[in-house]
Amino acid sequence: QSGLTQPPSVSGAPGQRVTISCTGSNTNIGAGFAVHWYQLLPGTAPKVLIYGNSNRPSGVQDRFSGSKSGTSASLAITGLQAEDEAEYYCQSYDNSLRGHVVFGGGTKLTVL
């Protein structure tokens, strides 16, 4: 599968801002397909943080924001809190081959 590339890990101190990048290609993000972001905490169901590049579902704090440009997207988290320590995944759609959903490799966020 054609995938999306994320950094394996990022870290920041409480209160700081971190960003997680998601790099794709012209068959997925660059082709105009939307990017979504999910948060995974151990033992819990994944949670959607961002839909459609930059839209937050109700109930998601405005500390989380998403953006997209060209073949890349990013998730920003401001005012880091200990509870933000989790894995984060970007997801889009790729129109190569027969078309398929693609995920990034995931980024582990550590709150120092």
Next chain:
Amino acid sequence: QVHLVQSGSELKKPGASVKVSCKASGYTFNNYAVNWVRQAPGQGLEWMGWINTDTGNPTYVQGFTGRFVFSLDTSVSTAYLQISSLKADDTAVYFCARDRGILDYAMDVWGQGTTVTVSS
């Protein structure tokens, strides 16, 4: 409230089969497709495919054909993932996730995951 509740953890021997269930509640089941996603130990999320809950037509990604079967029982609003001829490599957490239905391929509701362990 909208929920997807999956069946419990499974421990299976190589060569056996397993059937994971994903029961939906709080919405009209056949209005939203169900995706299946795998997370192997230490690995990221991997999309396995999806099933159209209106027609029952499944779509499998390369690498998840043959031994993997998506099915439905619409009378109980439940989707199933069956894996046959299990191998150690099938050890993973399997998630079901609802497609949110606006053609952007986002998954808005997820099950809690089912851990399948294949070991002799």
